[in-house]
Amino acid sequence: MAASMNSSVKQAGDSHRSANRGARLLAVGGGKGGVGKTFVTANLATALARLGKRVVVVDVDLDGANLHTCLGVPAPQRSLADFVSEREEDLGKLLVDTPLANLKLIGATHGNLADAQPSHLRRVRLVRGLRQLDADIVLLDLGAGAHASVLDYFLVSDDGILVLQPEPTSVENAYSFLRAAFYRRMRLAMVGHGVRQLVTMAMDQRNERGIRTPLDLLREIEATDTLEARRFVDTMRVFRPRIIVNGARTAEDVKLGFAVTSVCKKYFGIDAEYLGYVNHDDEARRSVSMRRPIVDLHSDADVSIYLQRIARKLLGLPATGSSAGAESAQSAEGRVRADDGEGRRASSVRPGEFR
């Protein structure tokens, strides 16, 4: 593992985002396909753009790229695959316009499936290049699975966001993703070879030392080296994955976010943050087939309101505040196409309700 990626991964956790680090990097993962990662990413990007941020959304899913479809962009001729295969060094040249102002896309079409995962060095350059893009926010749509490259994008990002759905397979995948990310992060934080090996061993759930949980591991490290243990705990404190529950139908589903953060606290000892939830909405499905983000199509639909709230939270804005004002200010330039929605529920949304 090259040292440069190590240090950039560490940097993301250890030192906090400084003003000069360029675009803010957000990674949206979830371990499992079909939980709505791409739907959430496309709509958060749209919502952030509508809030006046210059946003670039990047499809990192070289195996199953379809972010462009959700955004209503024809399969781009240039894509991340050109960068991965070293045909193009300048990420800026891969940017494609979307129908929305402030929102650009780097697609992942035309990948060479034989080497869909970029090499390590390539990933380092990619992350560096992304931060240097002329944008306020760069959103990465991570592919499914917990491949090392996916984990690294998640870990180097300023915000690692996990999307899960209220169903066992999704929850299981989210946890195994978190587990993999956690141990990878911890191993990078450790300095000594012996302690690193201990972390590697702990990643195997059937290890001979009987280390079953991160806390068992911490105990082992404490017994070996208190300085490393201190590092371990410090790293734990700044490892803060963010959770979005997608497809919530009941209060039980909404509570899943709290339950998962509680379990993260008691299992990993980490503070996950429940960023928000998005309700289940058949209209959202239709918006995908209409190839337009629902936030753009029907900004006042329930599902859009939830998505916009999450976007506002990401910016540290009050969940609603003057969204109406910001929106009307944005609508002129923020949308190329006029809203052809029927204004569903417009009257039922009362100001101050989504405090």
Add this chain to the structure above:
Amino acid sequence: MIGIDELDHYELLEVPRTATSDEIARAYRLSQQTYGEGSLALYSMFENTDAEAIRERLDEAFRVLSDPEGRAAYDESQPVDARSTMPPSDSSAPKNGDAQESPVAVTPVESIDEVLDDYDAFEDDNGGEFDGLRLRRARLFRGYEIDEITEVTKVSGSHLRNIEDENFGDLPADVYVRGFVTAYAKTIGLDPSAVVPSYMERVLTARSEGQRGRFLGRN
């Protein structure tokens, strides 16, 4: 310093040290759902024995904190620094100084109550008014059975059902209804100061119009 075996009773239940007994009861309820058998959030994470151990610790935490004397004795036994440095609103803050902030300031979803309120608002297009139907929906939405409310409030199930059904004729005098609704709201985690005036308005209107024992729900 950070392991589950070192969490104190408040941290286990994820409540501030200043939590009221209602807040503690609700936090315990939520934890029972989170760590109960078959909980989705536990799936693939904790083995049965571990989950059982957590449940036992949660039970113990609730047993101590739900008893005023037990809680006082417990608070007394806690080290002074834990008591004084713990910010009331954030039980998850690191205990031993040099707290590190999140890389980027993000406000997470603050509390289950906030979510429930929002969700209610979506579920219910009925403005700010709390009628019996809305109370019933709020109760079901929060997963409470009538019996459970009776257990906590000592208000009989038939009164509670009459409140939900707005059978004002079968309910006792206003002052009692007010007390029942207050207890009902508190138990399921609604704000009585929002619920009670709204509901009582309905009671008084109906009674002044001489409507008795009739279902006045919206549907």
